[in-house]
Amino acid sequence: MAETANTGFKYYKSLSGNMAAPTSIPFRIANSTTLRLKDLVRVNTAGFVVTAGVGEAVGGVVVGLEDQNGINPFSLGYDTTGPSVTLTGDDQVATSSSNQTSANYINARVVVDPSGDILWLQKADAALARTNTFQYFDVDSNGRQVTVSTASDANGQVQLVLLDPEATGGKTADTTMGAFRIVENQFGLGIDSATAKNAA
Numbered sequence: 001m002a003e004t005a006n007t008g009f010k011y012y013k014s015l016s017g018n019m020a021a022p023t024s025i026p027f028r029i030a031n032s033t034t035l036r037l038k039d040l041v042r043v044n045t046a047g048f049v050v051t052a053g054v055g056e057a058v059g060g061v062v063v064g065l066e067d068q069n070g071i072n073p074f075s076l077g078y079d080t081t082g083p084s085v086t087l088t089g090d091d092q093v094a095t096s097s098s099n100q101t102s103a104n105y106i107n108a109r110v111v112v113d114p115s116g117d118i119l120w121l122q123k124a125d126a127a128l129a130r131t132n133t134f135q136y137f138d139v140d141s142n143g144r145q146v147t148v149s150t151a152s153d154a155n156g157q158v159q160l161v162l163l164d165p166e167a168t169g170g171k172t173a174d175t176t177m178g179a180f181r182i183v184e185n186q187f188g189l190g191i192d193s194a195t196a197k198n199a200a
Contacts, residue, residue, distance in 0.1 A: 004089040007144040008038025009061045009120035012165065012179050016117050024063050024109035026070075029095045035108055037062055037091040040143035040157070042186055045200050048100055049108045051143040056199060057186045058143075058157055061120060064109030065093050073106065114187035119161055119179040124148050127175040132160050136183065146180065157184045 011022060029035060030048035040052040042059040052058045066072055067083050074090050083104040084096035099105045111118070124137075124146040136156025137146045150156060158180040167173035 004036055004092045005144070007123055008036060009040060009122050009180070010038055011061075011063070011111070012119040012121045014117050015119060015161075015181070018117070022063075022111040022113070022118060024111050025060075026066065026107040026109050027059075029093070029099055029106050029108050031095060031100050032097050033099070034092065034094040035062055035065070036093075036142075036144065037065065038144070040139055040182075041108060041110060042199075046100070049110065051141070052139070052157070053141045053143060054138050054147075055157065057184055058182050059186045060110040060112040060182075062108045063111050066107050066109060068103070068105050068107070112185075112187070113182055114185060116159075116181045116183055116185070119165075119181055120158075121166070122146050122158075122178060122180050123174070124176045124178060128160065128163055128178050130163065132178075133163065135160055137180070146178070155184065157182065159183045 027043060027049040030044060030050045033050055039062045040058050041049050041062055042052040042056055044050050073080060073085055073087060080087060083106050085106050086094040093106055095106050126148040132151055136152045136159050138150040138157050139145060140147055146158060160178045160180055162179040164173040164177040165179050
């Protein structure tokens with residue numbers, strides 16, 4: 001699969017030791033929205049998936065894209081004039097201005113993690129240090145990359161649990177790679193009760 005970029009959140013493992021693959025849920029994508037596999041997303045007040053930008057409560061991570069019939073729009077010979085979607089590479093869609101109301105539409109398949117049990121591999125926008133372990137971070141406006149300058153001991157959308165966990169067997173560590181868990185999500189965990197869980 002040709003990825004548009006090497007940013008985004010990739011499933012790594014469960015902190016609880018759960019060996020089952022995480023389950024994804026289909027949510028219709030909002031009108032005129034660009035999403036990529038591995039993006040952090042949220043469900044807006046209208047009930048549609050949009051990007052989880054800087055500081056916004058996270059609904060989950062996009063792990064798949066499909067039309068109203070459950071067909072992958074990146075499959076060979078797929079007719080994009082049905083749901084009227086623009087494809088980039090093998091992992092990015094831009095929905096039409098009528099995706100919310102059309103009989104032909106695109107869904108994002110989203111893994112939600114209310115308990116923060118899942119670790120996601122992520123290449124941050126700068127080097128991570130051992131002192132960043134267990135610190136909290138926000139992501140960029142596209143919901144694709146941790147912004148290291150937002151490091152906080154108090155709050156952030158995601159929390160660093162491990163520095164490059166794939167640096168084993170003599171492999172040189174990628175200083176920008178870490179395993180993160182989602183801590184500020186739309187299910188209320190880790191967010192002050194006065195903070196809105198949904199936004200337009």
